[in-house]
Amino acid sequence: MNPTPEQERIIASKARVLKVKAGAGTGKTSTLVGFAEANPRERILYLAFNKSIQTEAASKFPSNVKAVTTHALAYRDVGRDYGNVANKLQGDMKPFHVQRHLASSLANVPVAAHQLYGGRVIETIKAFLVSSDPAVSTQHIAIGKAPVERNHFDPRRILADAQRIWGMMQDVKSEVPMLHDGYLKLYQLKERPLPYGIILADEWQDTNPVTQAIVDAQSARKVYVGDTHQAIYAFRGAMNTMDSIRADQEFSLTGSFRFGEEVAQVANDILEIKRDDFTLRGLGPSSRIGELPKDVASAYISRGNVALFDRAVQALSSQQPFAFVGDIRGYRFDQILDVHNLTYGGQVKDAFIRSFASIDELSEYAELIDDREVKSRCKVVTKYGTDIPRLIDQIERNALPPIVGSEPVKSGDRRVILMTGHKSKGLEFENVKLADDFMSLVDDDGKLLDITKASAADIEEINIQYVGVTRAKKSLQLCDGLLDYLEHVDELKQAPQSRMHAM
Structure with missing residues (x-):
């Protein structure tokens, strides 16, 4: 590792509580590896956001580091009591x-x-x-x-x-049923001390108070790493705690090795609407914004599953090879089929969907409770009607093996890799196209989103677009909504500075 000056300062820190604001692609993992190597006599716990991050981290850190998820800690202590009972532990x-x-x-x-x-x-x-x-x-x-x-x-x-x-x-x-978050809560209430001298808390913008409480209960030195602008899991109860953590030292990682200045500028323009002074620097090879080259492998990133279903159908029609990030079952096409069967009188396997008398009743419930996933499934069934079973079957039979990480592009590869913005987190691809189902940052009257009136959900929608943009290494094709927004940004940049603050 040849650390940058930003990384060197973090690796050398002896603070009891250290906070690092790490932008997309800025080498936070290599920084934490360097930090662990600089403290070889310490037992270090690396808390990973999910299993895939934990698995990847375990292969990179030195032997004095234990990589684990908080749920794994809780399962060993509390969760297995429920996991050993048939059907008791559910997602x-x-x-x-x-x-x-x-x-x-x-x-x-x-x-x-x-x-x-x-x-x-x-x-x-x-x-x-x-x-x-x-x-x-x-x-x-x-x-x-x-x-x-x-x-x-x-x-x-x-x-x-x-x-x-x-x-x-x-x-x-x-x-x-007991939920995974349920046994995590029970573990937190036990306030178990952990035998580690240092805790590396990664992706902390997507943590929640129960996880924060587990770490707070420890006497170890703590290193919190995260990016406020990649906080996208509020729907799971996540609450960005990076801003509220009191640290002895604070640092930033701003130089992204993933992309060049062109992609970095788009990301910074998105941050402009949030009035944030964090600025990414593109240290990677030159990147381009525009329509993707023909017949090259690309990532297609959407806000929700409906757009992915549409894109998979398009790939089938054009005989383009396609694959999904992760297990295709995670995109819940089986529940799309159940909504279809609810509509047309077939067998509904899911007990929740089966509890409704009709798709109209299900749609009404989804609107009342604002369940985005259920609303999406109702819409896709309305669009494709009786073709749903055939299309699902063809998608499942023709999808290539799932993508489990940021795979290198091979010569002649024409695949389109399908994922939601949430599943793209932590990944990177040579060529990225954003679907047109992201929230518009410009309203019907041509006015920009007023950040002072934006809800927490609005902020997260901005963050999801920031995450999608910063997956690109080489080429990036923006969605129509972002293109409209960037045109407004360009106009404002040419206007007096006072107008920029009016955003």
Whole structure:
């Protein structure tokens, strides 16, 4: 490793608490490896955001570093008690899991809102699980503003039901499932000391209070690394803590080895709307913005699964080879098929979808609770109708083996690699095209998004586009929404500086 001056300062630090703001492609992993090598006598714990990052890190760090996810720590201590019970440990919980235990509360709720009520109870539990709080309380109550909720949902009953269901989740004999975030919460409450002198906390912009509490309970030196602008997992309860961490020393990694100044400038223009003074520098080979070259391998990055379904159908039609990042089952085409079967009278395997009488009822539920995935599945079924089963079958049979990382491009490779912005996190590709399903940063009246009025969800939508752009190494084809935005940015840059601040 030949570290840059930015990296050298971090590697040499002896601070008890160190915070590093690391931009996309700026070599944070190599920096942390250098930091570990500079502290060879210390037992070091590297906390990875997910399994794939943990696996990659384990192959790069020296022997004094243990790479693990927080869920893996919790599973060894608490989670295996539930994992050893058939069907007890599950990845998610839906209203049908708890509905029969809510009978008394549902007695005064319209039948059409029963699913919604169950969803609110589950949301309340999930809000507690990702918090650092010791018990489910009023601050976790999830309730919306729909008329049926204002008129028929009692927050006190939602809280009481959530507390009762959480108790059933902890009971290994109960059929109510335990979630992965559930045993992580139980582990946090135990406040277990860890036998490490240094903790390297990576991707910390996507952590949550429960994970932060686990680290806070340790006496070790701590190195927090993250990029506020890549915080895209709020829907999982993540909460960017980078800005709130009190550190003895703070550093930035701004030089990206992934791309040249052209891609870096697009990324910086996106950050301009957030009024952030962090500036990426493109240290990689020259990159270009525009339509991708013909007949070359490329990555197609979307906001959601509908655009990927469309692109896969297009690839089938043009006989272009295609592959997905990760297991194709992760894109839940099986649930698209279930929504199709709900619509046309076929067998619905998913119990949650089966609990609805029609696609109209499912769509109404999705709108009420603003479930993006369910809404997307309803839309794709409406678009393709009875062709859905055939298309899914053809996509699954013709998809090439899944992509598990940033694979090098070989001569003659024409594949299009399909992924969402979330699944693209941590990856990089020679050529990248963004789908047109990202949130527009310019409204119908031609006005830029006002960051002072933007919601947390709006900020995350900006971040997802920043993540997508910064996956590109060589060529980047922007979506129409970003092209419109960049035209406005160019106009503002040519105007007086005061107009730039008006963004």
